[in-house]
Amino acid sequence: MNFRTVRPGITAINMSVSVQIKNINKKFEKLEALRDITLSIPPGELFGFIGPDGAGKTTLFRLITSLLLADKGSIAVDGLDSETDYKKIRNITGYMPGRFSLYYDLTVEENINFYASIFKTSLRENYHLIKEVYEQIEPFKKRRAGDLSGGMKQKLALSCALIHKPELLILDEPTTGVDAVSRKEFWELLKKMQKTGITILVSTPYMDEASLCDRVALMQKGDLMAVDTPSSIVDGYNGDLWQISSSDMHAIVADLTGIDSRIEKVFRFGEKVHVTTHNIDNKELGVIIEGVLDGAKHKNILLEGAKPQIEDCFLALMDEKG
Amino acid sequence: MWPFIKKEFFHIFRDFRSMLILFGMPVAQVLLFGFAITTDIKDVSIAILDNSKDNVSREISNKLVSSGYFILNSNLSSNNEIEAAFKRGDIKEVVVFESDFAQKLQREGVADIQLIIDASEPNTASMINAYTSGIINSYSLELMKKQGKIPISIITEPKMLYNSGLRSVFMFVPGVITILLMLVSAMMTSISITREKEVGTMEAILVSPLKPIQIILGKVAPYVLLSFINLIVILLLSAFVFDMPIRGSIALLLVESILFIVMALALGILISSVSKSQQQAMLLSMFALLLPTILLSGFIFPIENMPYALQLVSHVMPSKWFIIIVKNIMLKGVGIGYFWKETLILLAMTVFFILMSVKKFKTRLE
Ligand SMILES: Nc1ncnc2c1ncn2[C@@H]1O[C@H](COP(=O)(O)OP(=O)(O)OP(=O)(O)O)[C@@H](O)[C@H]1O
Ligand SMILES: [Mg+2]
Numbered sequence: 137m138n139f140r141t142v143r144p145g146i147t148a149i150n151m152s153v154s155v156q157i158k159n160i161n162k163k164f165e166k167l168e169a170l171r172d173i174t175l176s177i178p179p180g181e182l183f184g185f186i187g188p189d190g191a192g193k194t195t196l197f198r199l200i201t202s203l204l205l206a207d208k209g210s211i212a213v214d215g216l217d218s219e220t221d222y223k224k225i226r227n228i229t230g231y232m233p234g235r236f237s238l239y240y241d242l243t244v245e246e247n248i249n250f251y252a253s254i255f256k257t258s259l260r261e262n263y264h265l266i267k268e269v270y271e272q273i274e275p276f277k278k279r280r281a282g283d284l285s286g287g288m289k290q291k292l293a294l295s296c297a298l299i300h301k302p303e304l305l306i307l308d309e310p311t312t313g314v315d316a317v318s319r320k321e322f323w324e325l326l327k328k329m330q331k332t333g334i335t336i337l338v339s340t341p342y343m344d345e346a347s348l349c350d351r352v353a354l355m356q357k358g359d360l361m362a363v364d365t366p367s368s369i370v371d372g373y374n375g376d377l378w379q380i381s382s383s384d385m386h387a388i389v390a391d392l393t394g395i396d397s398r399i400e401k402v403f404r405f406g407e408k409v410h411v412t413t414h415n416i417d418n419k420e421l422g423v424i425i426e427g428v429l430d431g432a433k434h435k436n437i438l439l440e441g442a443k444p445q446i447e448d449c450f451l452a453l454m455d456e457k458g
Numbered sequence: 459m460w461p462f463i464k465k466e467f468f469h470i471f472r473d474f475r476s477m478l479i480l481f482g483m484p485v486a487q488v489l490l491f492g493f494a495i496t497t498d499i500k501d502v503s504i505a506i507l508d509n510s511k512d513n514v515s516r517e518i519s520n521k522l523v524s525s526g527y528f529i530l531n532s533n534l535s536s537n538n539e540i541e542a543a544f545k546r547g548d549i550k551e552v553v554v555f556e557s558d559f560a561q562k563l564q565r566e567g568v569a570d571i572q573l574i575i576d577a578s579e580p581n582t583a584s585m586i587n588a589y590t591s592g593i594i595n596s597y598s599l600e601l602m603k604k605q606g607k608i609p610i611s612i613i614t615e616p617k618m619l620y621n622s623g624l625r626s627v628f629m630f631v632p633g634v635i636t637i638l639l640m641l642v643s644a645m646m647t648s649i650s651i652t653r654e655k656e657v658g659t660m661e662a663i664l665v666s667p668l669k670p671i672q673i674i675l676g677k678v679a680p681y682v683l684l685s686f687i688n689l690i691v692i693l694l695l696s697a698f699v700f701d702m703p704i705r706g707s708i709a710l711l712l713v714e715s716i717l718f719i720v721m722a723l724a725l726g727i728l729i730s731s732v733s734k735s736q737q738q739a740m741l742l743s744m745f746a747l748l749l750p751t752i753l754l755s756g757f758i759f760p761i762e763n764m765p766y767a768l769q770l771v772s773h774v775m776p777s778k779w780f781i782i783i784v785k786n787i788m789l790k791g792v793g794i795g796y797f798w799k800e801t802l803i804l805l806a807m808t809v810f811f812i813l814m815s816v817k818k819f820k821t822r823l824e
Contacts, residue, residue, distance in 0.1 A: 201665050203823045222821075226665050237662040241472045242465065253461035254666040296662070 153214035160209035187355030193339035230302030240282030255300030287318025382434035462676030510559035577618035632784035633757035643722035645743035651730035705791025724811035
């Protein structure tokens with residue numbers, strides 16, 4: 137039996153596997169979808185690929201599952217080469233493609249039975265593996281998958297990906313198009329999943345989900361901009377960050393842009409506006425802002441130092457790379 | 459693989475459009491094709507049985523052969539040879555002159571010519587009849603003018619073989635069987651495979667340990683069965699609604715049909731591996747399979763009347779060979795001995811397309 141190191145504090149029920157990505161390049165005609173990606177993911181990690189549309193997340197996942205072949209570089213899953221040993225890799229991998237890959241004209245039960253059968257197992261045999269997820273949709277098992285809500289579709293797709301006891305779970309944008317409550321539940325499920333020792337790769341365009349991963353890779357247009365734990369990425373942020381709010385949040389971004397050369401960026405961030413600056417302190421910034429914002433329009437102006445979020449780091453990294 | 463097949467049946471039975479194509483089409487097609495399409499004839503092979511061998515009969519034979527519509531294939535010497543000549547399959551008509559033809563015409567002013575015509579293609583048959591009779595009539599007018607005597611008449615008696623009622627239904631049924639098997643097998647499978655690509659489920663299936671051959675079989679097995687049921691429906695309809703006979707062996711007909719179905723399925727898989735969307739698969743099936751089947755297989759337009767280039771193209775149409783086989787079995791009632799060549803050609807095409815489709819089917823996305 138293979139002995140594999142597992143992160144401390146994790147009971148290895150599943151045998152989890154590592155993923156080694158080396159100098160991967162992938163082009164679609166002229167478009168460079170992935171540029172020289174190198175990355176190592178240890179067994180049992182919950183690893184997030186964070187990036188907007190076109191970052192290359194799906195392409196990378198397809199390379200790992202050998203649905204696509206790389207132009208250059210290699211990928212090893214549990215030491216198996218993704219190009220030559222893809223059959224073995226596919227046996228131990230649970231893959232949930234971007235659009236859930238459910239049969240909308242089949243019922244919940246039929247979907248899960250089908251996926252179980254093509255992996256040569258059955259719902260009854262592996263019920264315990266997916267109990268946690270499947271229980272929540274079981275009351276609707278006679279309903280067609282197409283009639284499920286986004287959150288339920290996502291849970292069904294996850295059940296289908298887990299039914300054959302994979303050691304590596306790859307989830308492509310599982311939370312896209314799903315309501316906030318379901319998203320939160322879903323991440324809680326993933327955390328529980330992870331405790332069984334399975335290695336999980338998950339991609340998401342939502343920056344706020346980064347903090348839920350052990351480590352994340354920030355991706356943009358085929359480049360890997362940073363790979364680290366969410367907290368280290370945030371700690372690495374340099375420059376000053378402020379958050380500002382007023383009674384007129386519609387006008388505020390335009391009103392603050394281009395007022396001083398030391399103010400670099402002004403952008404909407406959730407309920408507030410984030411402003412990055414250099415060589416300027418709290419007091420001076422306060423004076424400048426008070427002076428610029430028209431008192432009749434902007435009431436209750438609030439300025440405070442902000443703790444950088446992953447999104448801030450992402451934008452800063454994007455600027456750095458040009 | 460059984461769950462795969464079961465799932466495929468669910469898709470079909472839950473999709474109104476599929477059900478319509480599957481079960482509405484055969485009924486509609488068989489019931490609708492009453493309309494006739496006029497076609498022209500040219501270079502039709504005929505045989506002549508001249509029981510008289512006199513001046514007049516020879517002159518008429520010459521007129522026929524030099525008209526440009528007919529080519530003399532052979533001269534027969536007795537009635538017994540007629541059936542064999544037809545079964546060999548290269549002639550469409552036998553012109554029979556009664557004995558003492560010229561003498562009778564002189565003495566009684568009336569003589570008979572019998573036209574025995576292969577009517578398994580009813581349109582062509584009635585054209586052949588009209589042209590032959592026309593040529594003979596104009597000859598008898600000429601003769602009258604020349605002799606300037608009492609009126610004479612040469613009576614032509616057409617006799618239609620294989621399809622005595624000259625009913626176009628009999629001609630169309632083999633064509634409709636071919637088209638429907640093509641449609642259900644090739645088009646429906648290619649669409650159902652590309653649908654999985656489009657929806658993204660193909661990605662999940664490819665990532666499973668299923669072998670390509672298992673995926674393919676799982677996808678096509680239901681359509682083999684459904685095509686087969688379809689075939690039976692068409693045969694029953696044509697038998698009970700139009701009194702269409704099956705003169706040959708039904709078992710042989712079914713076996714040949716299965717061969718054709720498998721060939722069409724392989725084509726469907728091939729189409730799905732080159733198309734990216736359901737729409738593309740549908741258009742490809744339409745233009746690469748269905749239209750040529752309708753236009754070039756001899757279903758509507760007799761192949762003999764096509765330009766030479768198109769005749770060459772028709773040789774690579776599997777449906778052409780299948781239609782010949784079906785007509786032979788249903789209308790002529792002959793056995794495999796008469797169409798083993800066509801069967802072999804069909805078999806070779808089937809094997810070729812299966813190999814191609816398995817080779818082209820990818821375990822990856824590109
Ligand atoms: N099969 C393909 N042919 C051509 N270009 C492709 C193909 N697949 C992906 N691309 C391109 O490669 C780039 C990366 O695509 P990818 O799907 O990996 O991005 P992503 O990070 O998954 O984004 P999304 O949020 O849109 O899913 C995009 O610009 C995309 O248009
Ligand atoms: Mg994607």
